[in-house]
Structures are given as C-alpha cells and as structure tokens.
Amino acid sequence: MSYTLQYGQIWPFLPRLLEGAVVSLQIAVLAFCGGLFIGTACAAIRTFGPRWLARVAGLYVVFFTNTPQLVQIYFLYFALPDMGILLSSFAAVVIGMTLNAGAYLTEIQRAGFESRRASEMEAAEVMGFTRLQQIRYVILPHVARVLFPPLSNQFIIVTLGTSMAAVFGVEELTGEAFNINSQTFRSIEVFTVTAGIYVVLTLAASVALAFMGRALFRARTELI
Amino acid sequence: MLKSFLAAATLAVALAGAALPQAVEARTLDEIMKSGVIRVGVNPTLPPLGKFDDKNEIVGFDVDYAGEIAKLLGVKLEVVQVGSPDRIPFVASGKIDFVMGAMTRNTERAKVIDFTVPVHTEVLGVLTTKANTFTDWKQFDDPSVTFVQVRGSTPVKFIEENLKNAKVTLLDNYPDAVRALAQGRGTAMIDVIDFMGDHMSKHKVEWRIVETPIDVYYCSLGVAKNSTGLKDWLNIAVYDLYRKGKTTELWKKWFGMDMIKPVGAQPFF
Numbered sequence: 001m002s003y004t005l006q007y008g009q010i011w012p013f014l015p016r017l018l019e020g021a022v023v024s025l026q027i028a029v030l031a032f033c034g035g036l037f038i039g040t041a042c043a044a045i046r047t048f049g050p051r052w053l054a055r056v057a058g059l060y061v062v063f064f065t066n067t068p069q070l071v072q073i074y075f076l077y078f079a080l081p082d083m084g085i086l087l088s089s090f091a092a093v094v095i096g097m098t099l100n101a102g103a104y105l106t107e108i109q110r111a112g113f114e115s116r117r118a119s120e121m122e123a124a125e126v127m128g129f130t131r132l133q134q135i136r137y138v139i140l141p142h143v144a145r146v147l148f149p150p151l152s153n154q155f156i157i158v159t160l161g162t163s164m165a166a167v168f169g170v171e172e173l174t175g176e177a178f179n180i181n182s183q184t185f186r187s188i189e190v191f192t193v194t195a196g197i198y199v200v201l202t203l204a205a206s207v208a209l210a211f212m213g214r215a216l217f218r219a220r221t222e223l224i
Numbered sequence: 225m226l227k228s229f230l231a232a233a234t235l236a237v238a239l240a241g242a243a244l245p246q247a248v249e250a251r252t253l254d255e256i257m258k259s260g261v262i263r264v265g266v267n268p269t270l271p272p273l274g275k276f277d278d279k280n281e282i283v284g285f286d287v288d289y290a291g292e293i294a295k296l297l298g299v300k301l302e303v304v305q306v307g308s309p310d311r312i313p314f315v316a317s318g319k320i321d322f323v324m325g326a327m328t329r330n331t332e333r334a335k336v337i338d339f340t341v342p343v344h345t346e347v348l349g350v351l352t353t354k355a356n357t358f359t360d361w362k363q364f365d366d367p368s369v370t371f372v373q374v375r376g377s378t379p380v381k382f383i384e385e386n387l388k389n390a391k392v393t394l395l396d397n398y399p400d401a402v403r404a405l406a407q408g409r410g411t412a413m414i415d416v417i418d419f420m421g422d423h424m425s426k427h428k429v430e431w432r433i434v435e436t437p438i439d440v441y442y443c444s445l446g447v448a449k450n451s452t453g454l455k456d457w458l459n460i461a462v463y464d465l466y467r468k469g470k471t472t473e474l475w476k477k478w479f480g481m482d483m484i485k486p487v488g489a490q491p492f493f
Contacts (some may be wrong), residue, residue, distance in 0.1 A: 078400070081407040089393065089409075169372075169393040169404075178309060179394065182376035185336040187313045 003188070010189045013180045020176035021197050027094055027172060028159040034098035035158070036151070039105025044135055046106065047113040057106065064103030070164050072096045077168050093165040101158050108150050112143035145217040152209040156202050173197060250318040250448030253457055262299050264290040265306035265314050267325030269398045271422035272478035274325060285478040286324040289343065292470055296461050307397060309376035312337055315446050322458065326416065328378040328441040338449055340458045342442035344475065345485045346416035348379060350434035351402075351424070356411055361438050364412055365389045372401050372410035378441060379414040398423055414438065418479060440485050463489055 042057040049057070064072065073096035076087055087095065116139050124134045166175035177194040181187055256262050266274040266286045274284040282303050294301035304320050315323045315337050326346055329339040350361050358364055364371075369390040373380050374397060383392055393410055395401045402420065405413050406427035413420075417433055424431050445462065447455050465471045466489035475483050 078403060078407070081409075086408060167396055169395050171394075175394070178375055181313075182309050182380075183332065185312050185316065185333065187316075 005189060006186055007189050009184050009186050010193055016176050016180065017173060017194060017197055020171060020173040021201055023170065023172040024162040027097065027162045027165055030094050031097035031101050032155050032158045035101025035105045038102030039109050042106040043109035043113055046110050048131060061103045061106050064100050069100045069161060072100055073168060089169040093168055093170055097158060097161060104154060108154060109147060112147040113139060115146055116142055148213040148217050152206065155209060156205060159202055159205060250451045251321055253453040256321055257297065257299060260299050261302050262294050262297060263302045263304050263320045265304050265311050265320040265323035265325060267306050267308060267311060270326055270419050273419060275422065285474055288474050290324060292465055293461050308374050315448055318448060323446040327443050327446040329444045336449065337446045338455050339444040339446055340455055341462050342444050342487045343462055343471065344443050344483060345487055346441045346443055347484045348414055348438040349417040350412050350414055351417060351420055352412040352432050352434060354430035354432050358434060361434055361436050369412065370410040372405045372413050374398055374401050382439065383414060403427065
C-alpha cells in the first residue's frame with residue numbers, strides 16, 4: 001500500500017481552519033490576560049503580602065502547577081454542573097486556562113520581583129513611597145524588562161494549550177482539524193496543514209511580542 | 225531577524241517533510257495467518273458492541289464476533305482499543321487488520337478504507353429528555369435545538385444534511401456526550417439508541433426516546449484499501465457466521481433481543 005498525498009481535498013476546508021485559529025487566539029489572549037492579572041496579584045502577595053495570604057496564594061500555585069490542565073478544565077466542565085453550575089464550553093476552557101496560566105505566571109513574576117535591587121527599595125523608602133507605590137513605580141518597571149521574554153514564552157505555551165479546548169466541544173483550530181479529519185480521513189494532510197497554521201500563529205505572536213518588548217521595555221528577545 | 229525567520233521556516237518545512245511517513249503496509253491474509261494473530265479494533269465506549277468488564281478487559285458483541293472470525297481463520301485474536309475519530313486512521317495505517325465498532329459503510333469512508341459485506345444494522349433514533357416535547361425527529365430542525373454528538377460518528381453528517389437549523393456540539397466519546405446531554409448542555413442526540421442504554425442508566429435523568437426510526441445503516445468490517453485477499457475471505461466468513469446463526473445468537477446474547485432490522489444474508493454476498 002502506498003500513500004498518495006491529496007492536499008487538494010484539504011484546501012476547501014482552509015477557511016474553517018483559519019476560523020478555528022481565530023478562536024484559538026481569542027482563548028489564548030483572554031486566558032493570558034486574565035492569568036497575567038492573577039499572576040501579578042499573587043506574585044505581589046507572595047513577595048510583599050501578609051504571611052497567611054502569601055500561603056493561600058502559594059497553595060493556589062501548588063494546586064494548579066501540580067495537576068494537569070486537562071483535568072482542571074474537565075472538572076469545571078463536567079463536575080461543576082453536578083453542583084448546579086453550568087459553564088459553557090468556551091467559558092469553562094477560558095476560566096480553566098486562565099487559572100492555570102495564573103499559577104505559572106505567579107511563579108515567573110515572583111522570580112522577577114525577587115530580582116529587584118535592595119538599593120532601589122531603600123531609595124524608594126527614603127523618598128516616602130508606600131508599599132503600593134514602590135511596586136507600581138519602582139519594582140514593576142524594573143522587573144517588566146527582565147520578565148518580558150519569559151512572559152512571551154508563556155503566551156506561546158498558552159496559545160498551543162488552547163488545542164485541548166477541542167475535547168470540550170469548542171471548535172478552535174485543533175477541533176476543526178479533528179472534524180475535517182473525520183470527514184476526509186486525510187490525516188497526514190490535515191494535521192500537516194494544521195501544524196503549519198500553529199507555526200505561523202506562534203511565530204507571528206513571537207515577532208509581535210518581541211517588537212512590543214523592545215518598544216516598551218527595551219527588552220531584547222532572541223527569536224531563534 | 226529575517227535570517228532567523230528564514231531559518232525557522234526552513235526548519236519547519238524540513239520537519240514537515242521528515243514527518244511524512246512511508247505508509248505502513250497493511251498485512252495480507254497470508255501474513256496474518258503466518259503471524260498466528262489477527263489484530264481487531266474495537267470501540268469500548270459502545271456497549272454492548274464493546275465495553276470494559278470488571279477486570280478492565282474489553283468484552284461485547286464485537287469481541288465475541290471477532291473471536292469467531294479468528295477461530296475460522298485459525299489464529300489468535302488481539303483486541304485493540306479504538307475510538308470513533310481514530311478507528312479509520314488505525315486501519316488505513318495498518319495498525320490493525322480490521323476494525324469493528326459500528327463501522328457504518330458510506331461513500332466517504334470507502335474512499336479511504338474498504339468494507340466487507342454488512343455484519344449488522346443500526347437503527348438511528350433521537351435521545352432526548354422529558355423537558356423536550358417534540359414527537360418527530362424533523363421537529364428538531366430548529367435553531368433552539370443543540371445536538372450533542374460524538375466527533376467522527378455517522379449521525380454528525382446526517383444532522384448536517386437534514387437538520388441544518390439545529391446547532392451541534394461535538395465531543396470525543398459517548399460517555400462524555402451522554403453526560404453533557406444529561407447535564408443540560410444540549411437538547412438531544414441522534415444515534416443508535418440500542419447502544420445508549422448503558423450510558424443512559426448512569427444518569428438520574430428522565431430520558432425520552434422519540435419513537436420515530438430515522439434511518440437504517442449497515443455496519444461492516446473495515447479493512448485497509450486494496451487488501452482484497454483479506455476482504456474476500458472476511459466476506460465469506462461474515463456470510464458463514466450469518467448462515468450458521470452465530471451472528472443472530474451473539475446479537476441476542478449481548479443486546480437481549482433480535483436485531484431490529486436484520487441484515488438478511490444472501491449467498492450473493
């Protein structure tokens with residue numbers, strides 16, 4: 001048996017794959033932004049907050065970084081309805097991915113916060129800055145530069161992680177690929193094209209983030 | 225940066241090229257007999273065609289039926305677990321010798337794999353809950369309706385063609401799809417109702433089956449394209465099992481009733 005590649009059967013489905021890619025990006029942007037908000041807050045709490053609150057944030061991080069993301073979303077999608085909470089597929093995926101990204105972003109940003117220089121903090125204290133002002137005006141601008149490259153990497157990881165939304169009925173890029181595969185059975189062609197779209201998507205995101213990092217924080221990111 | 229991009233693009237293309245496989249050869253009838261083992265794909269999420277028993281082994285009509293085929297061929301049976309979306313790629317890539325698991329034969333699938341003569345039928349119906357009051361399947365052609373279906377299963381295409389106004393949520397397997405329906409994530413599911421009993425009993429929901437048979441499909445053994453020798457032999461074996469009453473006996477054993485719409489085996493098979 002020899003396999004003949006038949007990409008001609010796949011091209012008519014390209015618009016559906018691209019629509020799926022848009023949904024993937026929507027999930028990634030929402031989950032990353034939400035995760036960044038949670039991560040910044042939790043990293044600040046773990047570094048500067050009261051001990052009991054830092055422990056609570058620590059428990060959150062431990063739980064979400066030590067359980068698979070798929071299990072977390074599965075819980076939100078299939079277990080919560082038994083408690084009377086019915087989330088849509090999209091909402092369950094976005095909330096699950098946000099909480100997961102938040103935990104990883106907490107740890108990334110905590111490392112950044114701890115890289116601050118003691119002299120900067122002393123100067124800020126001498127100038128009478130409150131703790132919040134120290135974070136806002138001294139620490140964040142400093143750590144943003146250090147953190148931009150790992151944050152960009154995390155965005156790519158979140159983007160690729162959106163593929164698991166297919167399991168919950170969200171028709172993003174992988175979901176559409178599964179559907180087209182079950183219609184055409186041209187697995188090699190479908191998944192080669194899908195992989196290509198993911199590569200384009202993540203490379204474009206990397207380039208955009210690299211430019212943004214250079215413009216905003218003078219952060220240098222090596223693409224390759 | 226441009227150089228980096230070109231390097232990345234070149235690498236991506238090279239990897240894609242390297243990833244293209246030399247197609248795995250499907251085994252011929254002779255090779256199967258020589259190896260002493262026939263590998264059969266069974267979907268364990270379609271009770272009683274296939275399901276896990278207390279020892280976590282796959283049992284069911286398909287396993288027993290494949291066992292009869294193996295006996296006729298004089299080889300041992302190796303059951304390989306497959307799911308609805310991956311069962312055809314498993315055959316096409318030569319990972320298994322033939323696939324069962326409600327393999328409805330249709331023209332799309334027949335472009336990729338070959339089918340034997342039919343083994344059994346499946347009669348499609350609508351599964352819904354008491355909350356829905358529709359009495360005919362055509363009433364479900366409504367924008368307020370969301371079908372919860374299994375990705376890669378035959379009714380998905382049927383809904384696309386005949387119930388265009390309804391929405392569809394696709395999940396990967398039957399347990400998840402029936403649970404989603406029980407949780408109120410959709411209005412109904414179209415599938416072979418005989419296969420749903422096990423899943424339905426796991427949820428405290430007042431189920432309702434719309435009493436209108438929608439369509440009848442014929443399920444065969446799926447074999448790799450052009451494996452003519454194997455397919456010819458299987459055709460004779462399928463006819464033989466029907467003629468001897470073995471198919472009917474196994475169906476009754478697992479389904480507790482006769483096939484709703486018998487295949488009607490003829491020597492012209």
